[in-house]
Structures are given as C-alpha cells and as structure tokens.
Amino acid sequence: MDHITDKERLLLIEQAVAGDKKALETLVLGVQDLVFNLSLRMLGTFPDAEDASQDILVKVITHLSSFRGESSFSTWVFRIAVNHLKKYRKHMFAKLPLSFEFYGDDIRNGKVDDVPDLTQDVEKSVLAEELKMSCTNVMLQCLDVESRCIFILGAMFKVDSRIAGDILGLTPEAYRQRLSRIRKRMAMFLNEYCGECGGGACHCINRVNYAIQNHRISPAHLDFTSAKPISSRKMAEVKEAMEAIDDLSEEFSFYKAYESPEVLKEAIRAFLAGTAFSVVRNA
Incomplete structure (x- = not known):
C-alpha cells in the first residue's frame, strides 16, 4: 500500500464508517500484514496466526466507528490486537506450553543421530531454513504472555516505549x-544453545530429520520458507508512530516479517463482501 498521511487516513475512516467499501478495504489492507505478524510471533504457528488475525481484523472493522483519532490508527489497531492475543487460548501452545528449560534440554539430549532420512526429497538446506525460522519463532513461546508482548513490540516492531507502555498499561520506564x-x-x-543466531553448538542442518520426526516442521508444509517476506521499509509504511529503541535490535534481525497468507486475505475479502458495511455503520 502506498504511504498515506494521518489526515488521509482519518478521511478514509470517515468514508468507511459511512459505508464506502473501497475506503474500508484500503484501511484493512493497510494493517493486515502488521496484525498477522504480531499474531504469528505471539502464537507461534501460521494456522493459529491466520485464525487470530481474522478475528482481530473483524474487531477492527466492527469497532471502527469508535476510533477517535487520539492515537495513530496503527497504535489503535495494535491495542485491539494485543488485548485479543493476550487472552487467546485456542492456539497450540496454550495447550502445550514451552519453557527455556525444556528447549535447552531438548537441544542437549535430543537423539538427532538416531533418526532416518525423512526429508522426502526436499532440499535439506531448505528444510534447515524452515527449521531456523520456526525454531526462533516458537522460542518466543518460552516467555509468558506479557513478556512475549513486550519483547515482540520492542525487538521486532521497535515500538516507542511511550506507545508500547500505553498499549500494555505500563509506564515507559517500566516497559524499557x-x-x-x-x-x-x-x-x-541463543548464545548458549543456538549455533545459527548465537554461539551455541546447535545447528539446524543437523536437526532437520529430528524436527520432522517430532512434527516441528513438515516437508509438505513449508510455511516460513514459502511465505513472502516484507521489506522493513514496507513495514514502516503500514504502521506509524513506531520508532527504534536501541541498537540491540540488530541481535534479533532474524525475525522476518511476512505478507499475510492468501487464505487470510480471502477470508477478509469475503467478510468485506458481506455485511461489513452495515456492521460498521451500526457498531
């Protein structure tokens, strides 16, 4: 989406609330990637992120008339998304919680050499990249929900501490x-265990078959490596009021941003083609 000013966005909101389909579609398209990436980091898997993103975008649409312009639109969307995701319990890791202790023990003691070749003729380097992206993403599930929110807003989205604190109900100082x-x-x-992003001995290429055996990745469903990455410049264009916190963010540059999956886009298009306008006008 081309960059639009705050004034232009406010006009779009007015038009959308009045029933302008094109204006509503433009607003939703402008934030759906932001919502999906936040959901992916908070929940850990593409299917769960798709489901939660659809719920969040519907909330954005149905609460659009309540937007008063007291914050940026993207900050308002972040607040809705964070509140939804903090309470979301339908995702896989809500039922199978992780911890750093569990993750570390699995890295140390997993019998990676006892597993046969399960790559199904998929290039091992591709599977290793899939595992890297999956592992570093799922590792976030070792944090409690509040800490996960703080880390994602700070390390990935680089949200200004005043705005992030407001979203999470913390003072800027407490947030920092x-x-x-x-x-x-x-x-x-990462430094203790990960040889890809830190100084550890664990390397994804050596754990591909072990990961397939334990259903952590699948040669038939390469969600991360098949997803289309988004440039940092484009992410900056679809969210405003987001500022760099400090130079430590480079440590976590392996967290890529992705375009919304087509299944999510189609679900939102279907919603917009239905009763969305009457819902927006009557909310």
Missing part, C-alpha cells in the same frame, strides 16, 4: 526496564 531484561534473557539463551 522489562524489555531490557527480556532481551538479555533471550540473547543469553
């Missing part, structure tokens, strides 16, 4: 202090 502690904890774990 907690973000610093969480980032150090994540960096320590």
Whole structure:
C-alpha cells in the first residue's frame, strides 16, 4: 500500500464508517500484514496466526466507528490486537506450553543421530531454513504472555516505549526496564544453545530429520520458507508512530516479517463482501 498521511487516513475512516467499501478495504489492507505478524510471533504457528488475525481484523472493522483519532490508527489497531492475543487460548501452545528449560534440554539430549532420512526429497538446506525460522519463532513461546508482548513490540516492531507502555498499561520506564531484561534473557539463551543466531553448538542442518520426526516442521508444509517476506521499509509504511529503541535490535534481525497468507486475505475479502458495511455503520 502506498504511504498515506494521518489526515488521509482519518478521511478514509470517515468514508468507511459511512459505508464506502473501497475506503474500508484500503484501511484493512493497510494493517493486515502488521496484525498477522504480531499474531504469528505471539502464537507461534501460521494456522493459529491466520485464525487470530481474522478475528482481530473483524474487531477492527466492527469497532471502527469508535476510533477517535487520539492515537495513530496503527497504535489503535495494535491495542485491539494485543488485548485479543493476550487472552487467546485456542492456539497450540496454550495447550502445550514451552519453557527455556525444556528447549535447552531438548537441544542437549535430543537423539538427532538416531533418526532416518525423512526429508522426502526436499532440499535439506531448505528444510534447515524452515527449521531456523520456526525454531526462533516458537522460542518466543518460552516467555509468558506479557513478556512475549513486550519483547515482540520492542525487538521486532521497535515500538516507542511511550506507545508500547500505553498499549500494555505500563509506564515507559517500566516497559524499557522489562524489555531490557527480556532481551538479555533471550540473547543469553541463543548464545548458549543456538549455533545459527548465537554461539551455541546447535545447528539446524543437523536437526532437520529430528524436527520432522517430532512434527516441528513438515516437508509438505513449508510455511516460513514459502511465505513472502516484507521489506522493513514496507513495514514502516503500514504502521506509524513506531520508532527504534536501541541498537540491540540488530541481535534479533532474524525475525522476518511476512505478507499475510492468501487464505487470510480471502477470508477478509469475503467478510468485506458481506455485511461489513452495515456492521460498521451500526457498531
């Protein structure tokens, strides 16, 4: 989406609330990638992120008339998304919680050499990249929900501490202090165990078959490597009021941003083609 000004976005909101389908579609298209990437980091898997993103975007649409312009539109969307995701319990890791202790023990003691070739003729380097993206994403599930929110807003989206604190109900100082502690904890774990992003001995190429055996990746469903990455410039265009926090963000540059999957886009198009306008006008 081309960059639009705050004034132009406010006009789009007015038009959407009045029943302008094109204006509503433009607004939703402008934030759906942001919502999907936040959901993916919070929930860990593409299917769960798709389901949660659809719920969040419907909430954005149905609550659009309540937007008063007291914050940027993207900040308002972030607040809706974060509140939804903090309470979301339908995802896989809500039923199978992880911990750094479990992750570390599996890296140390997993019998990676005892597994036969399960690659199904898929290039092993491709599967290793899929595992890397999946592993570093799922690793976020070792954090509690609040810490995960703080880390994702700070390390991936680089949200200004005042805005992030407002979204999470924290003072900017408390947010920065907690973000610093969480980032150090994540960096320590990577440095101890991960040979791809830190100084550890674990390398994805050696654990591909083990990961397939344990259903962590599938040669038939390469969600991360088949997804289309989004440039950092484009992500900056679809969210405003987002500022860099500090230079430590480079430690976590392996967290890529992705375009919304086509299944999510189609679901939102179907919703917009239905009763969306009457819902927006009467909300």
